[in-house]
Amino acid sequence: MLLGCIVLPAWSQQSMIDADAYRGIAADRRAYREGDLLTVNVLEAARARSGAATDASSDIRLSAAASAKNYQAQAQGALSASNSGGAETSRVGELRTQLSVRVAEVLPDGTLAVEGAQSLVINGEDQRIVLSGLVRPDDIESDNSVWSHRLANARVEFSGSGVVSSSQRQSVVYRVLKWLRLL
Numbered sequence: 334m335l336l337g338c339i340v341l342p343a344w345s346q347q348s349m350i351d352a353d354a355y356r357g358i359a360a361d362r363r364a365y366r367e368g369d370l371l372t373v374n375v376l377e378a379a380r381a382r383s384g385a386a387t388d389a390s391s392d393i394r395l396s397a398a399a400s401a402k403n404y405q406a407q408a409q410g411a412l413s414a415s416n417s418g419g420a421e422t423s424r425v426g427e428l429r430t431q432l433s434v435r436v437a438e439v440l441p442d443g444t445l446a447v448e449g450a451q452s453l454v455i456n457g458e459d460q461r462i463v464l465s466g467l468v469r470p471d472d473i474e475s476d477n478s479v480w481s482h483r484l485a486n487a488r489v490e491f492s493g494s495g496v497v498s499s500s501q502r503q504s505v506v507y508r509v510l511k512w513l514r515l516l
Contacts, residue, residue: 363473372478386419460493
């Protein structure tokens with residue numbers, strides 16, 4: 334006979350707190366698991382410059398002489414050509430923004446694979462930023478942010494479409510005249 338034994342229902346033995354996802358009130362708020370969000374401070378600047386020069390020439394000279402008793406002839410010919418050219422290109426680009434990304438995967442060594450995108454429409458111009466890369470947890474600041482230059486295998490894509498983008502395209506007439514080397 335059991336006296337003084339109280340049997341509790343099964344639902345009262347379960348905790349309302351998920352032990353796997355629990356973080357104390359004073360715990361670190363940096364991203365560390367799949368699904369966590371992280372702010373990336375994007376500050377990328379790229380400069381490229383390329384130059385090339387060519388200089389080529391060729392010179393061919395031919396001469397011949399013939400003579401007979403009452404006839405004497407002489408012929409000379411020359412052919413020469415030269416070509417020189419040069420070209421230089423330069424490009425400068427800069428991107429400054431903040432972008433929230435999601436931890437897509439936690440690799441076995443603790444590195445976080447992150448990815449995110451942001452779209453912004455201004456006056457009918459749609460601008461889109463896509464970012465992905467790998468982040469070491471040690472590189473995440475206490476405010477849960479990381480600088481873009483700290484991402485390994487970083488891929489930052491900035492693209493746009495709309496009125497401004499379409500005005501940058503060359504017309505068909507311009508491209509034909511350029512192809513014919515009239516411009």
